[in-house]
Amino acid sequence: MRFISRLLPIFAPHTPHPTPHTSHLTPAMSYYEPTDLPKFGSISEYQPELAAKFFDWYGAVFAEGALTQREKSLIALAVAHAVQCPYCIDAYTTDSLQKGATEQMMMEAVHVAAAIRGGASMVHGVQMMNKVREVSM
């Protein structure tokens, strides 16, 4: 995990207190626990080979390439908002700041995510209009 946490910002330890193991959801526990984020690596326990491939690939995806690490982090932040993943929002808010992104850049990335989500609904308006024209006299 230490090696992974250097490569992948999403695995950065998030809280020092491990949540006690419980086999079921208790009233005090929500579906999203911040303490679960640093345990991401534990998914390998049930399927190590596939997890290893996933984490290798994940690390390679976020390495500096034709896109900078900062650009990739901002894309990840936008996607995190589009898929509404609280873990990813935590992880890529921190990571974007660490990569030197400003608050303004980060909010613009969220607007991009929102615009695509909104636009995805709006563009279906054309489908609605097509159907209206099809069935109308």
Added chain:
Amino acid sequence: MSLATTSLLRRGAALSDTAEQLRVLRDHEGVSHLPQFATVLRQHGHAPLRARSLTTLQVNVGKMCNQACKHCHVDAGPDRQEIMTRPTMQNCLDAVDAAGFSVVDLTGGAPEMNPEFRWFVEELSRRGVQVIVRCNLTIIVANPKYHDLPQFFAAHGVHVVSSLPFYDASHTDRQRGGGVFDDSIRALRMLNEVGYGREGTGLIIDLVYNPLGALLPGPQASLEKEFKRNLMQHHGVEFNALHCITNMPISRFLEFLMNSGNYERYMATLVGAFNPSAVENVMCRDMISVGWDGKLFDCDFNQMLDLPVASSARHIADFTAEALMGRAIVIDRHCFGCTAGAGSSCGGQIA
């Protein structure tokens, strides 16, 4: 220019006592589950950590500063009176003569505020050592008596290293005080005018980036590109290299961590990001740090925690290379700050 904060000492804060800082680092319940630095070093075969050379003599010439940054590990500020006297500087010069340090790194506070600063630099320069001055930039424009510092630095080939936590005013001023960014840009222009940061002059001005909060610094190379592009495009200023430095959980940054509820998470992040390959090049292995009163330490951070060097020579007046070469470095939990991620030193990333 307005101050970002005041010193812990002036406020009578509990953390102004180094014993309290060490208690928080060692025994705070929020970090009790985290390993000790010595344990992790042993696990990776690096214990005990030993000095390997006496390349750099880092001299803290005083805690007096015209700024009071929120993250300052020195707890420096305009109210701090502790400054090095000429006899102690002479002891440093004697050590340079005796041990052949190739670099003397002057820090503070604002080192230029020490009345003996120019004499000390001239004496060092005469000895042919590379002099680094950790200049906060704003001192250059703070008072007419400092306006000629760029010429003075150039005349002695001083390598200037200056903090600028971001390439815009709002982020910089939040950490360092109102108006600091604009004054820093004015000072950078004055340094550029005498040749600093310009190709072919051999005059080096490096900038230091440190994160604006409980975060690790990002990748140095890509941040350097952003700093260069933005500072040139918007302000027409040039510099040589960007050093990324991790904020150490000491003094005022420790206070920020505690007050903002980030302490436990930040320490866990530093420990979790331990990078064994950074240990090889931690700066304490190649330097000695001298306090304003002449006491010796392994680094500026140990100095601010009052953790003296483990040697028979504990004062610069008693300096001998034999007493300090190969010594075991004094370590504690704050050392995770220098080994996290890409590592951190006064020269930036080390891994």
